[in-house]
Each structure stands twice: as C-alpha cells, then as structure tokens.
Amino acid sequence: GQNIDQPTEMTATEGAIVQINCTYQTSGFNGLFWYQQHAGEAPTFLSYNVLDGLEEKGRFSSFLSRSKGYSYLLLKELQMKDSASYLCAAMDSNYQLIWGAGTKLIIKP
Amino acid sequence: EADIYQTPRYLVIGTGKKITLECSQTMGHDKMYWYQQDPGMELHLIHYSYGVNSTEKGDLSSESTVSRIRTEHFPLTLESARPSHTSQYLCASSVQGLHTGELFFGEGSRLTVL
Numbered sequence: 493g494q495n496i497d498q499p500t501e502m503t504a505t506e507g508a509i510v511q512i513n514c515t516y517q518t519s520g521f522n523g524l525f526w527y528q529q530h531a532g533e534a535p536t537f538l539s540y541n542v543l544d545g546l547e548e549k550g551r552f553s554s555f556l557s558r559s560k561g562y563s564y565l566l567l568k569e570l571q572m573k574d575s576a577s578y579l580c581a582a583m584d585s586n587y588q589l590i591w592g593a594g595t596k597l598i599i600k601p
Numbered sequence: 602e603a604d605i606y607q608t609p610r611y612l613v614i615g616t617g618k619k620i621t622l623e624c625s626q627t628m629g630h631d632k633m634y635w636y637q638q639d640p641g642m643e644l645h646l647i648h649y650s651y652g653v654n655s656t657e658k659g660d661l662s663s664e665s666t667v668s669r670i671r672t673e674h675f676p677l678t679l680e681s682a683r684p685s686h687t688s689q690y691l692c693a694s695s696v697q698g699l700h701t702g703e704l705f706f707g708e709g710s711r712l713t714v715l
Contacts, residue, residue: 522702523702525703537704540703579644581702
C-alpha cells in the first residue's frame with residue numbers, strides 16, 4: 493500500500509534549527525511536497541523535490557533521497573510564527589498526492 | 602494570496618438535510634479538488650476534476666457529488682447529511698503538468714451536523 497510516515501509532534505526553541513523527517517512508500521513517484529498548516533487554517537505550499545538533493549528557500553530547506561524513500565524539511569532561525577503543522581505529501585504514478593498526518597511543531601521562547 | 606474562495610465558512614445543520622459547499626477560483630486552474638480533514642489527521646481526497654465536465658472519485662466519495670460546469674466553479678453536495686459528516690472541507694486547485702502538486706487551498710468550510 494501507499495504510506496507516509498512523519499513524527500506526530502516536535503518541540504524546538506526560538507532561534508534554533510529543527511529537522512522534520514518523512515518516509516514514504518508510493519506506487520511510482522512524481523515528487524515530494526511539504527506544506528505548512530497553521531491551526532484552523534488551510535495548508536500552504538512550501539517546497540517540491542523530485543530529484544535527489546537539497547532545495548533551499550530562505551530559512552526553509554527540503555531534502556530528498558529517492559533510493560531511501562526519505563525526505564526532510566529543515567527550518568533554520570526558528571521564529572514563533574513557525575509554530576504550525578508541517579505536512580509531507582508524495583505524488584504517485586497517477587499524479588495523486590498521498591498525504592501524511594502532519595508534524596505539529598511547537599516553538600518555545 | 603491565493604484566489605480561491607469557499608462558502609459558507611461555517612455551517613451547522615440537522616441530520617438529513619441536503620447541503621452544497623461552494624468553491625470558486627479565479628486563477629484559471631484546470632485541476633480542482635475537495636478534501637476532508639479532521640483535526641490532527643491527514644487530508645482525505647473526496648473528489649477531483651481535471652477540467653470542465655471532468656469529475657473523479659477519491660477515497661471518500663460515496664456520500665457526496667460534485668459538478669464542474671465552469672472552470673472556476675466546483676461545488677460539493679451532500680444529499681443527506683449525517684453527524685459523521687462533521688468535519689472541515691477544503692477545496693483546492695492546481696495547474697496541470699510539472700507543478701500540479703502545488704495546490705492552492707481555500708480557507709475551508711467547517712460543517713457541523715447535529
């Protein structure tokens with residue numbers, strides 16, 4: 493079957509760095525996506541990886557290893573506004589997104 | 602700021618009522634989606650569309666219907682609401698092709714069925 497695994501919750505300190513991991517199993521693969529979702533709001537797109545390696549976008553970076561079925565989202569210089577759920581989603585051979593349940597990130601001062 | 606709108610934002614109705622959740626986008630996107638999401642849970646695909654007159658069923662489609670008569674409009678109808686339908690409903694759209702996984706979401710419709 494198709495499956496996405498990511499930790500349920502993580503806690504980090506303001507100004508620090510946090511890495512949120514995601515492993516995936518899909519029928520075919522057409523990319524790995526990260527979304528941010530603040531409580532009570534809709535998800536917003538953060539990043540897209542289809543080739544192995546690191547994609548950097550400001551304070552956020554996303555890494556992909558296709559051979560390991562593994563990705564991570566790296567958040568640097570954490571700010572209180574980064575408190576949110578981070579959703580990992582993999583696109584299968586039918587170009588459908590398979591979603592993880594999300595990682596709730598709690599930022600402490 | 603995404604140009605995709607959902608109405609109503611909040612709705613409380615009784616069991617057995619028929620409801621339609623509206624979704625409109627002004628970005629000219631071909632693909633549109635309806636998702637259901639409970640707190641702390643993953644998104645579940647209800648229906649999706651590749652364009653006008655195209656509708657496809659997702660994992661949770663059996664108790665609802667959609668239509669796509671115009672590119673910008675993708676309403677979701679529950680024929681007979683039940684308490685198990687209480688949830689957040691999210692509409693989204695995307696382009697076709699390479700960036701098809703970059704979804705733009707509406708603010709959601711939170712439905713409570715008594």
